[in-house]
Amino acid sequence: MWKTIERIGLILLNALFIVICFAVLVPILYAFSVSLNASNSILGSDFSFIPKQFTLANYRAVIMDHPVLLWFGNTLILAVSSVVISLFAAIPAAYSLSRFHFKGRIKILNAMTLLYSFPAILSMFAIYKLLSPMGLINTKLGLVVVYIGTMAVFGALNLKGYFDSVPAEIEEAANIDGANAWQTVAQILLPLAKPAVIVTGVMVLIYVWNEYIYAITFMTGSSNYTLAAGLYSLQATEMSGSWPVFAAASIIVSVPVLVIFFLTQKHMTSGLTAGGVKG
């Protein structure tokens, strides 16, 4: 009797979860299905989640009719240079803040915590006004400058938080064995802090990949667009019917991020929570 009630309860629970999971995925499933469907009657009410007539025409249209590969290239250049520069600046800074107890350390940490709460978008106009006379508006360099600035505080604080959780004794032992500071950091600390380094790098990468507001405000002309700015420009308006193509483009843009996210997911929680900051 008790067993049967429990079993029915579990079946209901699983049913509930299946409904919830489906409901959560509806916007994505709908876009996915529309992007693969050949017979999109835009105003048709006979919509189904499984395409009735399968086609890749919408994906073809995205790649052939729009400079998506160029946008992809632009995004890749911006993302890689931002990640490299960010880590290059953040790792020594985090090491210094975590390991050296110098005068002014607390002040810098407090200042960084305050700056971390500052939304970059608030100084967007000032940055525009400053970059404009330098000729950096509408250039990739200008965007890289913005992106590394936006992620600088996050990178340093996040890594510092994780470095704090790595015991310094191991490095001290290596020091006694005659390893110099660079060797200690490169061969001992960084391998131990790998999850945080990966997560910090991935967060910068994903930030650049997903950033659209600077990319559309600072860049003019579609040849300079990133994927995000390009996708933004592809949006269907209330009246136009390019929604299936837009849906296909959305899927193309999302897949790399999804892959990276689920590959690094097991590091995500530990690499983010130790620093106490979320990107």
Place this chain on the structure above:
Amino acid sequence: MKNGKRKYHNTLRSWLCLSPSLVIIGLIVVFPIVYTAYISLTNMNVYHWFNFEIIGLDNYAKALTVFDGGFLQALALTVLWTAVNMVFQLVIAFFMASLLNIQKLRFRRVYKTVLMFPWAMPGYVSILLWKNGMFNSQFGLLNQWLGKIGLDPVRWLANDAVAFAACLVVNLWLALPFMIMIMDGAMQSVDRAYYESALLDGAGWFRRSVSLTIPAIRPIIAPAVVITLFTTFKQFDVIYLLTQQVGAKTGANIHTVLTYAYENAFVTSNYGYSSAISMCIFILLIAFTLIYNAKGGKRRVEND
């Protein structure tokens, strides 16, 4: 003497290690904020792009005295937005995490992976998919469904209240996975033995939640809740992309403080006024951060 020298060397090395990061932060983060503060004291706008002049605190006066359609209205809406979001997030995430933690649930991992999807998707893509796929009044899925049951299509993003609800739904969709994961992780760290003895005492789910689960997970989830509070207050993408896109406004006049500041800088080109708003928001955020840190510090001392 030797000690003093070593200390000096260490200090030098500390600052050397910090310098690349500090240069970046100084030039790209701090200087633009200072410059924003300067612009906020001027009448810079489209007509005064170069020949602007200092007008003192006029922009601040305008920001802090005009309510209708002004900064204060946006601020009030932002506070409402944050409060409503946090209540829904905490309640829904708590129920979801509780359900995920029912002992005999076998496919927990599968469900969790699926529930992670909104978090993993690029945020702006999701928002644009919601806008174009779900809310579009012509071919959006919601209106297709309404049509099926014989109802008239709704212009989801045209009316203030409906658009606010739409933004709320999208924001919950985006933010809940993180909160569920945090609560789920916290619940797993609670010792199962407590539950077993509570069960023996005949405590029901509600009673166990109130007197066992919530007190146990509260300190663990507190940092994540505070972070979410800040990100919700600073939310820009959802409201901007759904309703306020430059050149494609949907008719709803809802603004959070951030979309309001952006609107005044890049749409109506009141640079001075927009900068004054930016500084007000920054000061508010600094105040919140300081209050939170002071409280956190006190709690840490108490725990010691």
